[in-house]
Amino acid sequence: MSVERAAAVAERFRELYGAEPEGVWAAPGRVNLIGEHTDYNDGFVMPFALPHTAVAAVSRRDDGVLRLHSADIDGEAGGVVELRVDDLAPETDRNWTAYPSGVVWALRQAGHQVTGADIHLASTVPAGAGLSSSAALEVVVALALNDLYELGQKGWQLARLCQRAENVYVGAPVGIMDQTASACCEAGHALFLDTRDLSQQQIPFDLAAEGMRLLVVDTQVKHSHSEGEYGKRRAGCEKGAALLGVDALRDVAYDELDAALERLGDDEEVRRLVRHVVTEDQRVERVVALLEAGETRAIGPVLTQGHASLRDDFRISCPELDLVVDTALAGGALGARMTGGGFGGSAIVLAEAADVETITKAVEEAFGAAGFIAPRVFEAVPAAGARRLS
Template sequence: MSDIRDDTAETFTTLFGYEPSGLWSAPGRVNLIGEHTDYNLGFVLPFAIDRRTIVALGLREDGIARVASSFAEEAVEIPLAELSPEALEGWSAYPLGVAWALGQRGADLAAVPGFDIYIESNVPVGAGLSSSAAIESAVALALSDVWRLDFDRETLAQVGQLAENKAVGAPTGIMDQSASLLGQKDSAVFLDCRSLESQVIDLGFDRAGLVVLIMDTGVAHAHSTGGYAERRASCELGASLLGVASLRDVTVDDLPRARELMDDVTFRRVRHVVTENQRVLDTVAALEAEGPRAIGDLLDASHISMRDDFEISVPELDLAVETAQSNGAIGARMTGGGFGGAAIALVASEDLSRVQVAIDGAFAEHAMAQPDTFVVTASQGAIRER
């Protein structure tokens, strides 16, 4: 981590001609279970990972916001007074959208100083590990500090979600930003997406001799494209047909009535969300009562539901999950919004190499591009680095 911090500070100085006033970082996240439940005001169980985005920031006196990054050729600048979702596009909509969203939550953009920001990250992009929320969370924490807003982390998560929804145009829930801001070492964040109440849940992976293997298929996805929005619309239609405000208010016992009221596709979308909510609750209970080796079947069932009912998996994700399962994984599932990205497998440490070799072989046999496999650990949420 020290290398990326130093590189970020040095590049900031080279680009802008002065040293940054501080460095902030925020992690990506893995969602252990609870997919597409967040915007349905249900339950999720993500954890922050040891892949982070670093933000170097310095203040300006001219009211200009200027952002640059290691993944873009040119800096983007705009007067704070002109920030709006319509004025933002491309990668810069993530950090600049946060500045706009802070204004929507009470920051006086006519009174605060401008800023220069440089961003580096080792969170894989497009892998379903929430590289976008890592940017948003690091920038939100940085600007809250230097503008002396003193917003709590729950508010900053809402700021990040607002930026993602309005400035970026991705209709996501609040899970990713909450995980990035609230995460703690060796723990998951059990989040009620309706009340926004959260609880830190001890994962116990290391004590149980388990690791979380990421299987990044390299199949890129984008939340702002149609598939994600269509799934959300189906969920809203299902809730409307059932006469409830959100699918959070629907239980497994309500599914027979749901089947009678809606077409097959809408019903299957609803069934995924309802059963996934229950799987999150069951996973939390199993972790607390029996430990992490007891959650494998729940992870497996989650993937089947996403593959068959929500239809957001792809052949590469299915192959990664099935290969991990057949080579000793405790449980495996795709993670993230779907249509590409990564899958996770909960694996005994002694089986890790066997699973990785089997995945490489399976993808070669199916003439698919080799996935990137690596282990992540539950990490601390967003912090000021220096």
């Protein structure tokens, strides 16, 4: 995070609101290495933070007014949106402002005396790319208000409040992974997170030191979690858990999966969802074990298995994501899979450093031949979680 960027955000705040901000904060987007659609099933996930961040310059107000501005909506020409904190109510806002105002609502619902704020936001997290741009926006606002109002909330507690904001206020049935990753990740590490109790383990993840790279390929296919397909998958998982008599699919042991599938009978859709979640939890544990054993290259096939499960069982891939994975593997990648909620967004590619240029060119050419929009390709390096900049 450059000093120049923080200073630029603070300067824009001064232009908008006529005063110095009380501080500037940042919260990152994330890439999920493995563990997709397991978080709302009380399972395991393994994200790491990206260098791409949402940055917020913020000051308190004591008059019940919330003023919001984003450098990313209608460019800098977008106006300041003024709301009253007493009027905030779930699912009344279908604009970008629902994310920061939802955080204010969630904090107040939890009993925290947040009496207003002036906020200017700017983000480099690509929107709709499956990299948690919305979670970064939520977490940066939550952290700023936590600091300014001296609320005393820890990172995982802020993540819970941000999840509630997105679930209830925005109306998107997301799990807890994205917000926790943004709030709690550490540079140079992937976060092994148990989403049931939010216990965490920071796993060293320095690919460059081992001659490897992890590429993110943004397909430029946009998605929205608040649309129906994501919710249908979650409802199907909850149905499966109910039919199996467990609190969540995390409670179905991997070695008992075949028996569980038999008990589900001929409900093929639920069977597929259950199979993905149970096997995905096991894939997360395998990746953790391999990394701890120093066998980093061996995680590649596990990532690829995860993509097949998301494509065939969870059915949330798309032609662009499949093309990335197939082309990268044909070009010598160690492993590849879609990442994020699905129906578009990004894929990740684990590759030897020497193969990155060849794989990138092959993917770009494959997209051109298929008539797809050119993808955006960049290297993902595990970065720091949310923090105060000034």
